[in-house]
Amino acid sequence: MKQLAGGIQWAVFLMASSIAAPIAIAHVFGMDSGDTALFLQRTIFVLGVACLLQAFLGHKLPINEGPAGLWWGIFVVYAGMVGVFYSTPHDALQALQSGMLYSGVLFIILAAAGVITKMKKLFTPAITFTYLMLLILQLSGTFIKGMAGVETAEDVIDLRVAAGSLLVLILTFVAMGNKREWVSKYAVLLSIVAGWGIFAVIGRAPRVEMGTGQIIELxxxxxxxxxxxDGGVAVTAVFITLLLIANMLASIRVMENLLKQKFSMQVEDRVRQGSFVSGINHLLSGVFSAIGPVPISGAAGFVSTTGMATMLPFIVGSALIVVITFFPAIMAVFAALPAPVAYAVTFAIFTKMVSMAFSELDEDEEKERARKAVAIGLMTGVGIMFVPSASFAQLPAVLASVLSNGLITGTVVAIIIEQLSLRKKTQN
Structure with a gap:
């Protein structure tokens, strides 16, 4: 029973952290409600299968897969090309669908060549700290806006939504710190259920749209x-794949360190196997016309919060997600989860990530070199976050997507600075 409850909590967390991307992409491509529901179904299905493949064949860590933010950005960029480079949204989506296949093949080739194993050495404590802090800073604005009911630049703060979100946030922190193990262990699930109830009472819970009416739909x-x-998408896929590898390596390192330090668990190095499976997962994304997945760093915060470090609840949750996608009515219920509730609970989870980031930095023995790389990486990444996305509109799609992403650019800059410092030290 405990494993089932833990699995349900994993399933809810995976769903809550993955719904936003497919819905947002469907919106920019002008999909109707039916096509949006099917796009959401395919994406969540691929994510559930991806988690199971990683659990049994890949890195074998409790890290959920989520829609890659980089692919999200590429989808948005290519939506803007409709009418310019592509005749219809369908043509652009067909090219992007093929891009997932290109990326999957490249993942597998790089894993077979041993390139990814060598790249793991680049993720020192200083680089992992930079990555985590940029991730937290980048998402914190999204969390706060979501908790305040602000979706666009024209929106004003909804006081009722903000008050409800604050109450959910407080409940989450109280549940996380509760001395009763069953409360702290299932804090995320309890907080989401309670939050849903709160938003229903204040009249801010979306209606459940039952969709096609079919009981089962594959x-x-x-x-x-x-x-x-598509040559342009192929070039984009090459660069995006290399950056997704960096994202994957950072997520794996954070979870490995958490399991070793907090739970005293022995962790096998399975980066290469995880990379192979990431390639398979991208191939599945192409086959099922979904968004490419990537291991989510926030999983470490979830595991630290709930204390569920074993694989069985994770596997149960992933299997539940796969089964749920076959039932449109159940998917419709999950899709009706009030977004501010998901943002408030995730905000609480990510506070754990800040502590993890500083623990990472404390492990670096060469403090001066680490601080230099961190300082330049953080300033670059955070600075880019303040540059309007429209400012990159004249650049090629791949450059616009990457350079406008403070998380990736800041991390890459930090890696370059650190490697130059190490090379300089070796020469001296």
């Missing part, structure tokens, strides 16, 4: 047509 394959060759 996800469809190659929705936008057969794979096509």
């Amino acid at each position: 996800p469809k394959m190659f929705v936008y047509g057969p794979p096509v060759w």
Whole structure:
């Protein structure tokens, strides 16, 4: 029973942290409610399968897969190309669908060549700290806006939503710190259920749209047509794949350190296997016309909060997610989760990530070198976050997507600075 309750909590966390991307992408491509529901179904299905593949064949760590933020950015950029480079949204989505296949093949090639194993050495404590802090800083604005009911630049703060979010946040912190183990262990699940109730009472819970009316509906394959060759998407896929590898390595390192330090668990180095599976997961994304997945760093905060470090609840939760996608009515219920509730609970989880980031930095023996790399990386990444996305509009799609992402650019800059410092030290 405990494993089932833990699995449900994992399933709710995976769903709550993954819904935003497919819904936002569907919106920019002008999909109707039916197509949006199917796009959400396919994406969540792929994420659930991806988690199971990683659990059994890949890195074998309790790290949930989520829609890659980089691919999210690329989808948005390519939506802007409709009418310029692509005749219809369908053509752009067909090209992006093929891009997932390109990325999957490249993942597998790099894993087979041993490149990814060598890249792991780049993620020193200083780089991991930089990555985590940039991730937290980048998402904190999204969390606060979501908790205040602000979706666009024209929106004003909804005081009722903000008050409800604050109450959910307080309940989450209280549950996380409760001395009763069953309360602290299932704090996320309890907080989401209670938060949903709060928003229903204040009249801010969305209505449940029951969708197609079919009891069972399997996800469809190659929705936008057969794979096509697109040179621009191919170049984009190469660069995005390399950055997704960096994201994956950081997520794995954070979880490995958490399991070793807090739970005293022995962790096997399975980066190469995880990379192979990431390639398979991207191939599945292409086949099912979904968004490419990536291991989510926030999983470490979730595990630290709930204390569920074993694999069985994670596997149960991932299997539940896969099964749920076959039932449109159940998917409709999850899709109706009030967004501010998800943002408030995730905000609480990410406070754990700040502590983890500083613990990482404390492990670096060469403080001066570490601080230099961190300082330049953080200033670069945070600075880019303040540059309007529209300012990158004239750049090629791949450059616009990457350079406008403070998380990736700041991390890459920190890696370059640290490697130059190490090379200089070796020469001296």
